[in-house]
Amino acid sequence: MTEQRKIIHIDMDAFFASVEQRDRPELRGLPVAVGHDGPRGVVSTASYEARRYGVRSAMAMAKAKRLCPQLVVVEGRHEAYKAVSQQVRAIFSDYTDLVEPLSIDEAFLDVTSNKRGMELAVDIAREIRRRIRSELSLTASAGVSYNKFLAKIASDYRKPDGLTVIHPDRAADFIAGLKVEQFWGVGPRTAERMHYMGIFTGADLRKCSLRHLTEVFGKMGRTYHDFARGIDLRPVETEYVRKSVGCEHTLETDISTRSAVLIELYHTVLELVARIAKDGFEGRTLTLKVKYGDFTQITRSITVQGLLQAKDEILPAAKRLLGMVDYSATHPIRLLGLSVSNPSPEAEMHRAKWVEGYLEFEPWPD
Numbered sequence: 001m002t003e004q005r006k007i008i009h010i011d012m013d014a015f016f017a018s019v020e021q022r023d024r025p026e027l028r029g030l031p032v033a034v035g036h037d038g039p040r041g042v043v044s045t046a047s048y049e050a051r052r053y054g055v056r057s058a059m060a061m062a063k064a065k066r067l068c069p070q071l072v073v074v075e076g077r078h079e080a081y082k083a084v085s086q087q088v089r090a091i092f093s094d095y096t097d098l099v100e101p102l103s104i105d106e107a108f109l110d111v112t113s114n115k116r117g118m119e120l121a122v123d124i125a126r127e128i129r130r131r132i133r134s135e136l137s138l139t140a141s142a143g144v145s146y147n148k149f150l151a152k153i154a155s156d157y158r159k160p161d162g163l164t165v166i167h168p169d170r171a172a173d174f175i176a177g178l179k180v181e182q183f184w185g186v187g188p189r190t191a192e193r194m195h196y197m198g199i200f201t202g203a204d205l206r207k208c209s210l211r212h213l214t215e216v217f218g219k220m221g222r223t224y225h226d227f228a229r230g231i232d233l234r235p236v237e238t239e240y241v242r243k244s245v246g247c248e249h250t251l252e253t254d255i256s257t258r259s260a261v262l263i264e265l266y267h268t269v270l271e272l273v274a275r276i277a278k279d280g281f282e283g284r285t286l287t288l289k290v291k292y293g294d295f296t297q298i299t300r301s302i303t304v305q306g307l308l309q310a311k312d313e314i315l316p317a318a319k320r321l322l323g324m325v326d327y328s329a330t331h332p333i334r335l336l337g338l339s340v341s342n343p344s345p346e347a348e349m350h351r352a353k354w355v356e357g358y359l360e361f362e363p364w365p366d
Helices: 015-023 061-067 078-093 121-136 148-157 168-176 188-196 202-206 210-217 220-228 258-279 311-322 345-349
Strands: 007-012 032-035 043-046 072-074 099-103 106-110 140-145 163-165 244-255 285-292 297-303 333-341 355-357
Touching (some): 007 078, 015 032, 078 106, 188 210, 244 258, 244 285, 258 333, 285 311, 311 333
Antiparallel strands (some): 007 140, 099 106, 285 333
16 A cells, blocks of 8 residues: 655745744844835735735735835845755754655655654644744744645645644545635636636535546646545655746836837847746746736737747747737836747647636646
């Protein structure tokens, strides 16, 4: 019989803001937002004191300050956060080499066979959290289960500074009580569509057939079908393969004239080319992201035969994508972004065809 996997998901609590409060004692206990304090600034991370006022990541800083007039805004120090992240990763490595970082502040650990010979994953999670607190003066939340899907949900369950275990025997009941919005990979658009179908909870989702889910959601339908039954066979992958390189800019003021948009597009292309050169990245799919003044957003993508690396290759394609975007004085642009990615097998099949979509968080490609 195959040994039951033991997966831990560690998520640092309000990471950037917590590092600032640790390093600057005068900020402790205060509502803190990390980000640029400007008219177009965006909250990168909010402390839990700020979250009580409704301040959230990705929120416009102006709105955050309206919600919390006493908000303390701190400019980000990304090199400092990177250094702390490496210290956290060093603690992980004392227990297992099977670590899959999801971002600078969270990771999966497979501790089925671990360096300490500890039998229970919950004991490892508890010890890691204790060391993060004692050695780094920070807190982390942890989820423990037999697969990545459940471990991820468990780590969010009792934040901040929480520890949740989802045992295989209790997984079905736990999943049944979840809102579909809590499922990893279900973004706002997908949740809205599920609600239209009468799917509001994990129990509702479990009642849907695989055939119906794949008809509506494509290959993600199988993922939702499996998740509703506690199935997730994805391994913890230690090799990180960069999928894309991109950049985006929130503009100081909304723009709507063609000349202004082209100037911003040109500068974005130059930054993208520099990032591609720095990373040695090779990709054939260019995606343009546009966010409007009303915060709605769209993307336009194209896949080409050759590699997109130089300005002379990217700029013409970017202009073609921009030609597919509507904007005006009554519908101005707030943000422009460009990214180059490796084409998926589906993109290879439909090379040079235009693709339009709304990007929401989905851990697997559409």
